[in-house]
Amino acid sequence: MGHGHDHSHGGHGHSHEISADADRGRLAVALGLILGFMAVEVAAGIAASSLALLSDAAHMLTDAAAIALALLAISLAQRPARGAFTFGLKRAEILSAQFNGATLLVLGVLVVIEGVRRIIDPPDVEGAAVLVVALIGIVVNLAATRAVAGANRNSLNVEGAYRHLLTDLAAFVATAIAGAIVLTTGFTQADGIAALIVAVIMLYASYGLLVESGRVFLEAAPRGMDVPEIGRAIVHEQGVVEVHDLHVWEVSSDMPALAAHVIVGGDCDCHQARLRLVEMLRDRFGIEHTTLQMDHQAGDLVQLEVACEEGLPPLRAPATHDV
Secondary structure: OOOOOEOOOOOOHHHHHHHHHHHHHHHHHHHHHHHHHHHHHHHHHHHHOOHHHHHHHHHHHHHHHHHHHHHHHHHHHOOOOEOOEOOOOOOHHHHHHHHHHHHHHHHHHHHHHHHHHHHHOOOOOOHHHHHHHHHHHHHHHHHHHHHHHOOOOOOHHHHHHHHHHHHHHHHHHHHHHHHHHHHHHOOOHHHHHHHHHHHHHHHHHHHHHHHHHHHHHOOOOOOOOOHHHHHHHHHOOOOEEEEEEEEEEEEEOOEEEEEEEEEEOOOOOHHHHHHHHHHHHHHHHOOOEEEEEEEEOOOOOOOEEEOOOOOOOOEEEOOOOOO
């Protein structure tokens, strides 16, 4: 009998730190731009009595909170594993993404309610002020969005901050159009309509973040990873006769993990088999955090089964292997 674990991450630790530092710098630039313009927009929104501007300003406040939280989550995720936190605090990034999704959802609902009210009973709106501030906002948000777009968006945490900024950019475009319509036609309901468009964008971005972060918390396999295919790949490795208790999940958005119980033939070197499996899983599926329990076959087996996870039918392979 042999029992082995592999927690190898290759030589990626240093590159992850460099990437995290670069992401932190880009997020800090975006945060400075957002905070600076948000104060201007609040003042202009109050003076112009524009819901579209005020909803943008509220969204920018959540942008600032999202970016600040993303910066904190990056710092927490870099802390080493210790004590009860055997994976470290890597899931702080997923908590950040879920918070960003929840704030977008709440804000979107509030803007829908107020937008409908303003369409029914529109206030006087200063179209010129709305248009000027919105055009400036487009420039500021383009710069902030571009800064964050260059960060590692495979991180759900960074992607959450990016979606906040992207929806705010779309909001400014809608607000600028509304301001131009009010200025040229006097159609003040355009402000409320623009706010509803902004709300739809917020709700769409919220849905994506909540679904993706929820998948991580529910221990789902990473998107694009076919668990039965992984099981078949393991069972067809030289010397392997059975694999069960196969689990594939994400610790964080950039850290897939796998655990399985693997049975090898009686004459097979289970340690060498484990090394081959670890290399195959890393090279073929990009899974670097692997825990494999290796055991020798006890008695004759008439079939090979891969029990990938509850609810999936067993996978069968030829009953003989060259060991």
